[in-house]
Amino acid sequence: MPLGPRELAAGLAAALAGDFTDPAATIVAQLRLPRTLLAASMGAVLALCGAVSQGLFRNPLADPSLIGVTGGATLGAAAAMALGAAALPALPVLTVVSLGAFAGGVAAVLLVYRLATDSTGTSVATMLLAGIAITALAGALVSLFEFYADNTLLRRISLWKMGGLETGSRPEVLLALAVTAVLCVALPRHGSALNALLLGESEAAHLGIRVGRLKAILVAWIALGVGVSVALAGTIAFVGLVVPHVVRLAIGPDHRYLLPGSALAGAVLLLMADTAARLLAPPAEIPVGILTALVGVPFFLSLLRQRARFGMVAA
Protein backbone atom coordinates (compact mmCIF):
# COMPACT_ATOMS: atom_id res chain seq x y z
CA MET A 1 0.00 0.00 0.00
CA PRO A 2 1.58 3.29 -1.08
CA LEU A 3 1.95 6.04 1.51
CA GLY A 4 2.66 9.67 0.60
CA PRO A 5 5.31 11.64 2.48
CA ARG A 6 2.69 13.33 4.63
CA GLU A 7 0.93 10.07 5.57
CA LEU A 8 4.32 8.51 6.21
CA ALA A 9 5.34 11.28 8.59
CA ALA A 10 1.98 11.17 10.38
CA GLY A 11 2.18 7.37 10.62
CA LEU A 12 5.70 7.49 12.00
CA ALA A 13 4.73 10.12 14.57
CA ALA A 14 1.65 8.14 15.63
CA ALA A 15 3.61 4.89 15.82
CA LEU A 16 6.31 6.48 17.93
CA ALA A 17 3.60 7.87 20.22
CA GLY A 18 2.11 4.36 20.50
CA ASP A 19 -1.12 5.30 18.67
CA PHE A 20 -2.10 2.61 16.13
CA THR A 21 -5.62 3.79 15.22
CA ASP A 22 -4.29 5.07 11.89
CA PRO A 23 -3.46 2.09 9.59
CA ALA A 24 -0.47 4.12 8.37
CA ALA A 25 1.00 3.87 11.87
CA THR A 26 0.77 0.08 11.74
CA ILE A 27 2.30 -0.07 8.27
CA VAL A 28 5.18 2.13 9.36
CA ALA A 29 5.82 0.33 12.63
CA GLN A 30 5.39 -3.24 11.37
CA LEU A 31 6.74 -3.05 7.82
CA ARG A 32 8.49 0.10 6.69
CA LEU A 33 10.53 1.07 9.73
CA PRO A 34 12.02 -2.39 10.46
CA ARG A 35 12.80 -2.88 6.81
CA THR A 36 14.41 0.54 6.47
CA LEU A 37 16.55 -0.03 9.55
CA LEU A 38 17.53 -3.52 8.39
CA ALA A 39 18.52 -2.26 4.92
CA ALA A 40 20.55 0.64 6.27
CA SER A 41 22.33 -1.41 8.92
CA MET A 42 23.14 -4.32 6.60
CA GLY A 43 24.40 -1.91 3.95
CA ALA A 44 26.67 -0.29 6.53
CA VAL A 45 27.96 -3.65 7.79
CA LEU A 46 28.67 -5.04 4.31
CA ALA A 47 30.47 -1.89 3.15
CA LEU A 48 32.47 -1.65 6.39
CA CYS A 49 33.52 -5.32 6.20
CA GLY A 50 34.37 -4.80 2.53
CA ALA A 51 36.61 -1.83 3.31
CA VAL A 52 38.37 -3.78 6.06
CA SER A 53 38.89 -6.84 3.81
CA GLN A 54 40.39 -4.67 1.09
CA GLY A 55 42.83 -3.23 3.62
CA LEU A 56 43.59 -6.63 5.12
CA PHE A 57 44.31 -8.17 1.72
CA ARG A 58 46.04 -4.99 0.49
CA ASN A 59 43.91 -5.38 -2.59
CA PRO A 60 41.30 -2.80 -3.57
CA LEU A 61 39.38 -5.55 -5.38
CA ALA A 62 38.96 -7.85 -2.38
CA ASP A 63 35.53 -8.65 -1.03
CA PRO A 64 34.37 -10.31 2.20
CA SER A 65 33.06 -13.25 0.19
CA LEU A 66 36.65 -14.02 -0.82
CA ILE A 67 37.49 -15.47 2.57
CA GLY A 68 34.62 -17.94 2.42
CA VAL A 69 32.04 -16.25 4.67
CA THR A 70 29.36 -15.91 2.03
CA GLY A 71 29.83 -19.40 0.59
CA GLY A 72 29.86 -21.00 4.02
CA ALA A 73 26.77 -19.08 5.11
CA THR A 74 24.87 -20.09 1.98
CA LEU A 75 25.76 -23.71 2.61
CA GLY A 76 24.66 -23.40 6.25
CA ALA A 77 21.35 -21.91 5.22
CA ALA A 78 20.74 -24.50 2.49
CA ALA A 79 21.58 -27.29 4.93
CA ALA A 80 19.18 -25.86 7.50
CA MET A 81 16.40 -25.64 4.93
CA ALA A 82 17.02 -29.10 3.52
CA LEU A 83 17.32 -30.78 6.89
CA GLY A 84 13.85 -29.70 7.87
CA ALA A 85 14.00 -26.24 9.29
CA ALA A 86 10.28 -25.95 8.68
CA ALA A 87 9.64 -28.83 11.05
CA LEU A 88 11.34 -27.06 13.91
CA PRO A 89 9.64 -24.20 15.74
CA ALA A 90 11.12 -20.78 15.03
CA LEU A 91 13.60 -19.77 17.67
CA PRO A 92 13.00 -16.58 19.64
CA VAL A 93 15.47 -14.34 17.84
CA LEU A 94 16.66 -16.05 14.72
CA THR A 95 15.12 -18.68 12.56
CA VAL A 96 16.92 -21.98 12.16
CA VAL A 97 17.91 -20.92 8.65
CA SER A 98 19.55 -17.75 9.90
CA LEU A 99 21.39 -19.66 12.60
CA GLY A 100 22.53 -22.19 10.00
CA ALA A 101 23.77 -19.37 7.78
CA PHE A 102 25.66 -17.68 10.59
CA ALA A 103 27.22 -20.94 11.77
CA GLY A 104 28.20 -21.85 8.20
CA GLY A 105 29.79 -18.46 7.60
CA VAL A 106 31.83 -18.47 10.79
CA ALA A 107 32.87 -22.12 10.31
CA ALA A 108 34.09 -21.37 6.77
CA VAL A 109 36.18 -18.41 7.95
CA LEU A 110 37.71 -20.39 10.81
CA LEU A 111 38.61 -23.18 8.38
CA VAL A 112 40.15 -20.73 5.89
CA TYR A 113 42.06 -18.99 8.65
CA ARG A 114 43.42 -22.30 9.98
CA LEU A 115 44.43 -23.42 6.49
CA ALA A 116 46.39 -20.22 5.94
CA THR A 117 48.14 -20.27 9.33
CA ASP A 118 51.36 -22.12 10.04
CA SER A 119 54.24 -21.65 12.44
CA THR A 120 55.44 -18.54 10.57
CA GLY A 121 52.09 -16.74 10.78
CA THR A 122 49.01 -16.25 8.64
CA SER A 123 49.54 -15.72 4.95
CA VAL A 124 46.99 -13.37 3.48
CA ALA A 125 47.63 -14.70 -0.04
CA THR A 126 47.01 -18.29 1.11
CA MET A 127 43.89 -17.11 2.90
CA LEU A 128 42.57 -15.70 -0.35
CA LEU A 129 43.28 -18.90 -2.25
CA ALA A 130 41.87 -21.09 0.54
CA GLY A 131 38.81 -18.83 0.63
CA ILE A 132 38.22 -19.35 -3.08
CA ALA A 133 38.61 -23.12 -2.64
CA ILE A 134 36.24 -23.28 0.34
CA THR A 135 33.71 -21.10 -1.51
CA ALA A 136 33.84 -23.50 -4.46
CA LEU A 137 33.40 -26.49 -2.14
CA ALA A 138 30.45 -24.84 -0.38
CA GLY A 139 28.94 -24.01 -3.78
CA ALA A 140 29.21 -27.65 -4.86
CA LEU A 141 27.53 -28.84 -1.66
CA VAL A 142 24.72 -26.29 -2.08
CA SER A 143 24.21 -27.60 -5.62
CA LEU A 144 24.04 -31.11 -4.20
CA PHE A 145 21.26 -30.01 -1.82
CA GLU A 146 19.50 -28.35 -4.75
CA PHE A 147 19.85 -31.47 -6.87
CA TYR A 148 18.12 -33.63 -4.27
CA ALA A 149 15.60 -30.95 -3.29
CA ASP A 150 11.92 -30.99 -4.23
CA ASN A 151 10.45 -28.00 -6.03
CA THR A 152 9.40 -26.07 -2.91
CA LEU A 153 12.79 -26.45 -1.28
CA LEU A 154 14.61 -25.62 -4.50
CA ARG A 155 12.69 -22.37 -4.80
CA ARG A 156 13.33 -21.49 -1.15
CA ILE A 157 17.06 -22.04 -1.52
CA SER A 158 17.36 -20.08 -4.73
CA LEU A 159 15.23 -17.19 -3.43
CA TRP A 160 17.32 -17.06 -0.30
CA LYS A 161 20.49 -16.94 -2.36
CA MET A 162 19.20 -13.86 -4.15
CA GLY A 163 19.07 -11.89 -0.93
CA GLY A 164 16.19 -9.91 0.46
CA LEU A 165 15.25 -7.64 3.30
CA GLU A 166 11.53 -8.45 3.51
CA THR A 167 11.83 -10.56 6.66
CA GLY A 168 12.61 -7.65 8.97
CA SER A 169 11.01 -8.82 12.21
CA ARG A 170 11.66 -6.83 15.36
CA PRO A 171 14.25 -9.18 16.97
CA GLU A 172 16.13 -9.45 13.68
CA VAL A 173 16.23 -5.69 13.31
CA LEU A 174 17.45 -5.25 16.87
CA LEU A 175 20.18 -7.82 16.28
CA ALA A 176 21.21 -6.07 13.03
CA LEU A 177 21.35 -2.69 14.76
CA ALA A 178 23.37 -4.10 17.65
CA VAL A 179 25.94 -5.73 15.35
CA THR A 180 26.15 -2.58 13.23
CA ALA A 181 26.73 -0.43 16.30
CA VAL A 182 29.45 -2.77 17.60
CA LEU A 183 31.25 -2.88 14.24
CA CYS A 184 30.96 0.87 13.69
CA VAL A 185 32.73 1.39 17.01
CA ALA A 186 35.21 -1.51 16.87
CA LEU A 187 36.50 -1.39 13.29
CA PRO A 188 37.40 2.31 12.85
CA ARG A 189 39.67 1.98 15.93
CA HIS A 190 41.99 -0.06 13.69
CA GLY A 191 42.07 2.62 10.99
CA SER A 192 45.68 3.71 11.52
CA ALA A 193 46.89 0.12 11.83
CA LEU A 194 45.15 -0.74 8.54
CA ASN A 195 46.90 2.20 6.90
CA ALA A 196 50.24 0.79 8.05
CA LEU A 197 49.22 -2.66 6.81
CA LEU A 198 48.86 -1.27 3.28
CA LEU A 199 52.64 -0.75 3.27
CA GLY A 200 53.09 -4.49 3.78
CA GLU A 201 52.90 -6.76 6.81
CA SER A 202 56.57 -6.56 7.58
CA GLU A 203 56.57 -2.76 7.28
CA ALA A 204 53.55 -2.57 9.59
CA ALA A 205 55.36 -4.74 12.14
CA HIS A 206 58.35 -2.39 12.00
CA LEU A 207 56.00 0.47 12.78
CA GLY A 208 55.11 -1.32 16.01
CA ILE A 209 51.83 -2.97 14.92
CA ARG A 210 51.17 -6.50 16.27
CA VAL A 211 50.25 -7.79 12.84
CA GLY A 212 49.24 -11.36 13.72
CA ARG A 213 46.87 -10.17 16.41
CA LEU A 214 45.46 -7.45 14.15
CA LYS A 215 44.70 -9.95 11.37
CA ALA A 216 42.94 -12.35 13.76
CA ILE A 217 40.81 -9.54 15.21
CA LEU A 218 39.85 -8.17 11.79
CA VAL A 219 38.95 -11.60 10.41
CA ALA A 220 36.77 -12.25 13.48
CA TRP A 221 34.90 -8.96 13.02
CA ILE A 222 34.41 -9.62 9.29
CA ALA A 223 33.07 -13.11 10.05
CA LEU A 224 30.63 -11.67 12.59
CA GLY A 225 29.47 -8.84 10.34
CA VAL A 226 29.10 -10.75 7.10
CA GLY A 227 27.82 -13.86 8.89
CA VAL A 228 25.01 -11.86 10.50
CA SER A 229 24.21 -10.02 7.29
CA VAL A 230 23.94 -13.22 5.26
CA ALA A 231 21.90 -14.79 8.06
CA LEU A 232 19.41 -11.90 8.08
CA ALA A 233 19.31 -10.80 4.45
CA GLY A 234 20.78 -13.57 2.30
CA THR A 235 23.63 -12.86 -0.08
CA ILE A 236 23.65 -9.26 -1.25
CA ALA A 237 26.25 -8.94 -3.95
CA PHE A 238 28.71 -6.15 -4.62
CA VAL A 239 27.94 -3.74 -1.77
CA GLY A 240 31.07 -4.87 0.07
CA LEU A 241 33.17 -4.55 -3.06
CA VAL A 242 31.86 -1.44 -4.77
CA VAL A 243 31.09 0.90 -1.89
CA PRO A 244 34.57 1.05 -0.30
CA HIS A 245 36.10 1.31 -3.76
CA VAL A 246 33.97 4.31 -4.68
CA VAL A 247 34.50 5.99 -1.32
CA ARG A 248 38.27 5.46 -1.68
CA LEU A 249 38.22 7.13 -5.09
CA ALA A 250 36.32 10.04 -3.58
CA ILE A 251 38.20 10.67 -0.32
CA GLY A 252 41.43 8.64 -0.57
CA PRO A 253 42.64 5.41 1.04
CA ASP A 254 43.10 6.68 4.64
CA HIS A 255 41.13 4.14 6.70
CA ARG A 256 40.42 6.66 9.44
CA TYR A 257 38.00 8.33 7.03
CA LEU A 258 37.39 5.42 4.63
CA LEU A 259 35.76 3.17 7.25
CA PRO A 260 33.10 5.60 8.54
CA GLY A 261 32.57 6.90 5.00
CA SER A 262 32.00 3.39 3.65
CA ALA A 263 29.54 2.56 6.45
CA LEU A 264 27.52 5.64 5.66
CA ALA A 265 27.60 5.16 1.89
CA GLY A 266 26.75 1.45 2.24
CA ALA A 267 23.71 2.27 4.37
CA VAL A 268 22.48 4.82 1.84
CA LEU A 269 23.13 2.57 -1.16
CA LEU A 270 21.37 -0.51 0.19
CA LEU A 271 18.44 1.58 1.37
CA MET A 272 18.07 3.03 -2.11
CA ALA A 273 18.47 -0.37 -3.74
CA ASP A 274 15.86 -1.92 -1.47
CA THR A 275 13.43 0.91 -2.13
CA ALA A 276 13.94 0.43 -5.86
CA ALA A 277 13.45 -3.32 -5.42
CA ARG A 278 10.07 -2.69 -3.81
CA LEU A 279 8.88 -0.06 -6.27
CA LEU A 280 10.12 -1.22 -9.69
CA ALA A 281 7.54 -3.97 -10.30
CA PRO A 282 4.74 -3.74 -7.71
CA PRO A 283 3.22 -5.72 -6.18
CA ALA A 284 6.12 -8.12 -6.76
CA GLU A 285 9.49 -7.37 -5.18
CA ILE A 286 12.71 -7.96 -7.05
CA PRO A 287 15.21 -9.62 -4.68
CA VAL A 288 17.58 -6.84 -3.68
CA GLY A 289 20.67 -8.99 -4.24
CA ILE A 290 19.82 -9.18 -7.95
CA LEU A 291 19.41 -5.42 -8.11
CA THR A 292 22.71 -4.60 -6.39
CA ALA A 293 24.53 -6.92 -8.79
CA LEU A 294 22.71 -5.59 -11.87
CA VAL A 295 23.58 -2.01 -10.98
CA GLY A 296 26.87 -2.76 -9.28
CA VAL A 297 28.61 -4.74 -12.00
CA PRO A 298 28.48 -2.18 -14.86
CA PHE A 299 29.35 0.61 -12.45
CA PHE A 300 32.26 -1.36 -11.09
CA LEU A 301 33.53 -2.30 -14.54
CA SER A 302 33.53 1.34 -15.63
CA LEU A 303 35.52 2.19 -12.49
CA LEU A 304 38.01 -0.55 -13.31
CA ARG A 305 38.58 0.97 -16.72
CA GLN A 306 39.17 4.44 -15.29
CA ARG A 307 41.01 3.72 -12.07
CA ALA A 308 44.41 4.81 -13.39
CA ARG A 309 43.02 8.35 -13.37
CA PHE A 310 42.67 8.11 -9.59
CA GLY A 311 46.17 6.77 -8.98
CA MET A 312 45.09 3.15 -8.62
CA VAL A 313 47.62 0.90 -10.32
CA ALA A 314 46.85 -2.61 -11.48
CA ALA A 315 48.36 -5.12 -9.07
Added chain:
Amino acid sequence: MSTLLAIQGLSAGWGGCPVLTGIDLELNTGEVLGLLGPNGAGKSTLLRAMAEDLAPLAGSLAFDGRPLADWPPAQRARRVAYLPQASTLAFPFTVHEVVMLGRLPHDAGRRADDALVAAALAWTDTTHLAGRLYTLLSGGEQQRVQLARVLCQLLHRAPEEPLDGRLLLLDEPSAALDLRHQQLLADTVRDLAARGCSVVLSLHDLNLLSSLADRLLVLADGRCRAIDTPAALLTREFLGELFGTGLAVQPHPLKGYPLVFPDA
Protein backbone atom coordinates in the same frame (compact mmCIF):
# COMPACT_ATOMS: atom_id res chain seq x y z
CA MET B 1 81.84 4.27 22.73
CA SER B 2 79.00 1.99 23.76
CA THR B 3 77.58 -1.03 21.99
CA LEU B 4 74.03 -0.56 20.67
CA LEU B 5 73.48 -3.90 18.99
CA ALA B 6 75.30 -7.08 20.02
CA ILE B 7 74.98 -10.17 17.84
CA GLN B 8 76.41 -13.53 18.91
CA GLY B 9 76.53 -16.74 16.91
CA LEU B 10 73.54 -15.70 14.81
CA SER B 11 72.02 -18.13 12.32
CA ALA B 12 68.97 -17.03 10.37
CA GLY B 13 66.99 -18.22 7.39
CA TRP B 14 63.65 -19.45 6.14
CA GLY B 15 61.82 -22.71 6.81
CA GLY B 16 64.51 -23.88 9.25
CA CYS B 17 67.16 -23.68 6.54
CA PRO B 18 69.91 -21.21 7.48
CA VAL B 19 71.01 -18.55 4.99
CA LEU B 20 73.37 -17.03 7.53
CA THR B 21 75.49 -18.87 10.07
CA GLY B 22 77.79 -17.88 12.92
CA ILE B 23 77.56 -14.08 12.68
CA ASP B 24 79.14 -12.10 15.53
CA LEU B 25 78.97 -8.33 15.60
CA GLU B 26 79.13 -5.44 18.02
CA LEU B 27 77.64 -2.28 16.51
CA ASN B 28 78.58 0.95 18.25
CA THR B 29 76.52 4.06 18.87
CA GLY B 30 76.91 6.44 15.95
CA GLU B 31 78.68 3.86 13.79
CA VAL B 32 77.95 3.36 10.08
CA LEU B 33 78.36 -0.30 9.16
CA GLY B 34 78.31 -1.29 5.50
CA LEU B 35 77.30 -4.80 4.41
CA LEU B 36 79.24 -6.03 1.44
CA GLY B 37 79.07 -9.28 -0.49
CA PRO B 38 77.95 -10.91 -3.71
CA ASN B 39 74.27 -11.54 -4.51
CA GLY B 40 72.79 -14.12 -2.18
CA ALA B 41 75.52 -13.72 0.43
CA GLY B 42 72.96 -12.98 3.15
CA LYS B 43 73.04 -9.17 3.41
CA SER B 44 69.26 -8.75 3.35
CA THR B 45 68.80 -11.70 5.68
CA LEU B 46 71.15 -10.10 8.20
CA LEU B 47 69.29 -6.78 7.98
CA ARG B 48 65.96 -8.55 8.41
CA ALA B 49 67.27 -10.42 11.45
CA MET B 50 68.44 -7.11 12.93
CA ALA B 51 64.95 -5.71 12.31
CA GLU B 52 63.40 -8.78 13.98
CA ASP B 53 61.59 -9.53 10.76
CA LEU B 54 63.07 -12.98 10.98
CA ALA B 55 63.48 -14.94 14.21
CA PRO B 56 67.03 -16.28 14.69
CA LEU B 57 67.49 -20.04 14.25
CA ALA B 58 70.41 -19.90 16.67
CA GLY B 59 72.37 -17.27 18.54
CA SER B 60 71.22 -14.02 20.04
CA LEU B 61 70.66 -10.36 19.23
CA ALA B 62 70.65 -7.80 22.01
CA PHE B 63 69.55 -4.22 21.36
CA ASP B 64 70.64 -1.74 24.01
CA GLY B 65 71.43 -4.57 26.42
CA ARG B 66 68.08 -6.33 26.08
CA PRO B 67 67.22 -9.30 23.81
CA LEU B 68 65.67 -7.86 20.64
CA ALA B 69 62.67 -10.21 20.83
CA ASP B 70 61.82 -8.93 24.32
CA TRP B 71 61.24 -5.37 23.13
CA PRO B 72 57.54 -4.46 22.95
CA PRO B 73 56.83 -3.76 19.24
CA ALA B 74 55.80 -0.14 19.73
CA GLN B 75 58.85 0.69 21.86
CA ARG B 76 61.20 -0.97 19.40
CA ALA B 77 59.58 0.88 16.51
CA ARG B 78 60.53 4.20 18.10
CA ARG B 79 64.21 3.25 18.06
CA VAL B 80 64.72 0.83 15.16
CA ALA B 81 63.61 1.69 11.64
CA TYR B 82 64.05 -0.56 8.62
CA LEU B 83 63.82 0.21 4.92
CA PRO B 84 63.31 -2.98 2.90
CA GLN B 85 64.79 -3.48 -0.55
CA ALA B 86 61.44 -3.22 -2.30
CA SER B 87 58.13 -1.84 -1.12
CA THR B 88 54.73 -2.54 -2.58
CA LEU B 89 52.10 0.05 -1.91
CA ALA B 90 49.28 -0.13 -4.42
CA PHE B 91 46.94 2.33 -2.72
CA PRO B 92 46.89 6.00 -3.78
CA PHE B 93 48.11 7.66 -0.60
CA THR B 94 49.66 11.07 -1.03
CA VAL B 95 53.39 11.31 -0.38
CA HIS B 96 52.69 13.30 2.78
CA GLU B 97 50.38 10.54 4.06
CA VAL B 98 52.98 7.83 3.35
CA VAL B 99 55.68 9.71 5.25
CA MET B 100 53.24 10.47 8.09
CA LEU B 101 52.83 6.68 8.56
CA GLY B 102 56.33 6.80 10.04
CA ARG B 103 54.86 8.77 12.95
CA LEU B 104 52.51 5.90 13.94
CA PRO B 105 54.66 4.60 16.82
CA HIS B 106 54.92 8.08 18.31
CA ASP B 107 52.61 10.47 20.10
CA ALA B 108 54.52 13.71 19.77
CA GLY B 109 51.41 15.63 18.79
CA ARG B 110 50.16 16.91 15.47
CA ARG B 111 52.42 19.97 15.28
CA ALA B 112 55.61 18.07 16.06
CA ASP B 113 54.63 15.34 13.59
CA ASP B 114 54.10 17.91 10.84
CA ALA B 115 57.50 19.48 11.52
CA LEU B 116 59.26 16.09 11.52
CA VAL B 117 57.55 15.00 8.30
CA ALA B 118 58.61 18.29 6.71
CA ALA B 119 62.21 17.69 7.82
CA ALA B 120 62.22 14.12 6.43
CA LEU B 121 60.77 15.35 3.13
CA ALA B 122 63.51 17.99 2.92
CA TRP B 123 66.32 15.49 3.68
CA THR B 124 65.17 13.27 0.81
CA ASP B 125 64.35 16.12 -1.60
CA THR B 126 60.69 15.10 -1.75
CA THR B 127 59.11 18.30 -0.38
CA HIS B 128 57.84 19.23 -3.83
CA LEU B 129 56.15 15.81 -4.12
CA ALA B 130 54.23 16.07 -0.83
CA GLY B 131 50.81 16.46 -2.44
CA ARG B 132 51.36 13.93 -5.24
CA LEU B 133 49.97 10.39 -5.24
CA TYR B 134 52.60 7.81 -4.27
CA THR B 135 51.40 5.30 -6.86
CA LEU B 136 52.07 7.73 -9.71
CA LEU B 137 55.72 8.42 -8.79
CA SER B 138 58.79 6.98 -10.49
CA GLY B 139 60.75 4.17 -8.83
CA GLY B 140 63.47 6.50 -7.56
CA GLU B 141 60.93 8.97 -6.18
CA GLN B 142 59.08 6.15 -4.43
CA GLN B 143 62.34 4.99 -2.88
CA ARG B 144 63.06 8.49 -1.56
CA VAL B 145 59.56 8.72 -0.11
CA GLN B 146 59.97 5.37 1.68
CA LEU B 147 63.32 6.61 2.98
CA ALA B 148 61.64 9.77 4.28
CA ARG B 149 59.04 7.63 6.05
CA VAL B 150 61.74 5.57 7.76
CA LEU B 151 63.75 8.66 8.71
CA CYS B 152 60.84 10.40 10.36
CA GLN B 153 60.06 7.17 12.24
CA LEU B 154 63.40 7.53 14.06
CA LEU B 155 62.80 11.10 15.20
CA HIS B 156 61.08 11.63 18.52
CA ARG B 157 60.33 15.31 19.01
CA ALA B 158 62.57 17.62 17.00
CA PRO B 159 64.37 17.30 13.63
CA GLU B 160 67.76 18.28 15.07
CA GLU B 161 67.60 16.26 18.29
CA PRO B 162 70.45 13.89 19.36
CA LEU B 163 69.89 10.39 18.00
CA ASP B 164 71.85 8.20 20.41
CA GLY B 165 70.40 4.75 20.87
CA ARG B 166 68.58 4.65 17.54
CA LEU B 167 69.25 2.21 14.74
CA LEU B 168 68.59 2.75 11.05
CA LEU B 169 68.63 -0.33 8.78
CA LEU B 170 68.75 0.36 5.04
CA ASP B 171 68.62 -2.41 2.45
CA GLU B 172 69.88 -1.12 -0.92
CA PRO B 173 68.60 2.42 -0.31
CA SER B 174 70.35 3.85 -3.37
CA ALA B 175 69.42 1.20 -5.94
CA ALA B 176 66.99 3.45 -7.84
CA LEU B 177 68.56 6.84 -7.05
CA ASP B 178 70.33 9.17 -9.46
CA LEU B 179 73.78 10.55 -8.61
CA ARG B 180 72.56 13.71 -6.91
CA HIS B 181 70.17 11.80 -4.67
CA GLN B 182 72.82 9.19 -3.89
CA GLN B 183 75.00 12.02 -2.57
CA LEU B 184 72.04 13.44 -0.66
CA LEU B 185 71.47 10.01 0.90
CA ALA B 186 75.15 9.80 1.87
CA ASP B 187 75.04 13.29 3.43
CA THR B 188 71.91 12.40 5.40
CA VAL B 189 73.43 9.15 6.69
CA ARG B 190 76.61 10.99 7.76
CA ASP B 191 74.56 13.65 9.53
CA LEU B 192 72.43 11.08 11.38
CA ALA B 193 75.53 9.15 12.44
CA ALA B 194 77.23 12.34 13.64
CA ARG B 195 74.23 12.85 15.90
CA GLY B 196 74.61 9.37 17.41
CA CYS B 197 72.35 7.23 15.21
CA SER B 198 73.80 3.83 14.32
CA VAL B 199 73.29 2.88 10.68
CA VAL B 200 73.60 -0.50 8.97
CA LEU B 201 73.25 -0.44 5.22
CA SER B 202 73.82 -2.72 2.28
CA LEU B 203 74.91 -1.14 -0.99
CA HIS B 204 76.24 -2.53 -4.23
CA ASP B 205 77.96 0.77 -4.96
CA LEU B 206 81.38 0.09 -3.42
CA ASN B 207 82.51 3.70 -3.75
CA LEU B 208 79.47 5.10 -1.97
CA LEU B 209 79.94 2.45 0.72
CA SER B 210 83.63 3.29 0.97
CA SER B 211 82.90 7.00 1.44
CA LEU B 212 80.24 6.37 4.09
CA ALA B 213 81.06 3.39 6.24
CA ASP B 214 83.18 3.34 9.38
CA ARG B 215 83.48 -0.42 9.05
CA LEU B 216 82.51 -3.01 6.46
CA LEU B 217 81.11 -6.45 7.22
CA VAL B 218 81.91 -8.73 4.30
CA LEU B 219 79.54 -11.66 3.79
CA ALA B 220 80.12 -14.63 1.53
CA ASP B 221 77.97 -17.76 1.42
CA GLY B 222 76.16 -16.75 4.59
CA ARG B 223 79.30 -16.37 6.68
CA CYS B 224 81.27 -13.38 7.88
CA ARG B 225 84.44 -13.26 5.79
CA ALA B 226 85.90 -10.14 7.36
CA ILE B 227 84.98 -7.07 9.37
CA ASP B 228 87.23 -4.04 9.21
CA THR B 229 87.60 -0.46 7.90
CA PRO B 230 87.07 0.21 4.18
CA ALA B 231 90.76 1.15 3.83
CA ALA B 232 91.82 -2.26 5.14
CA LEU B 233 89.34 -4.33 3.14
CA LEU B 234 88.93 -2.60 -0.20
CA THR B 235 92.06 -3.99 -1.80
CA ARG B 236 92.49 -5.37 -5.28
CA GLU B 237 93.32 -8.89 -4.06
CA PHE B 238 90.50 -9.22 -1.52
CA LEU B 239 87.76 -7.78 -3.77
CA GLY B 240 88.93 -9.78 -6.79
CA GLU B 241 88.63 -12.99 -4.82
CA LEU B 242 85.31 -11.99 -3.20
CA PHE B 243 83.51 -11.05 -6.40
CA GLY B 244 85.44 -13.34 -8.74
CA THR B 245 86.20 -10.53 -11.18
CA GLY B 246 89.14 -8.26 -11.91
CA LEU B 247 89.10 -4.89 -10.10
CA ALA B 248 91.44 -1.95 -9.62
CA VAL B 249 91.63 0.18 -6.46
CA GLN B 250 92.91 3.75 -6.11
CA PRO B 251 92.59 6.34 -3.34
CA HIS B 252 90.06 9.14 -3.87
CA PRO B 253 92.02 12.17 -5.20
CA LEU B 254 90.51 14.57 -2.63
CA LYS B 255 89.29 12.49 0.31
CA GLY B 256 91.67 9.55 0.28
CA TYR B 257 89.16 6.72 0.77
CA PRO B 258 89.58 3.76 -1.60
CA LEU B 259 87.79 3.88 -4.96
CA VAL B 260 87.08 0.68 -6.85
CA PHE B 261 87.01 0.32 -10.67
CA PRO B 262 86.58 -2.60 -13.03
CA ASP B 263 90.07 -3.31 -14.41
CA ALA B 264 88.84 -4.15 -17.89
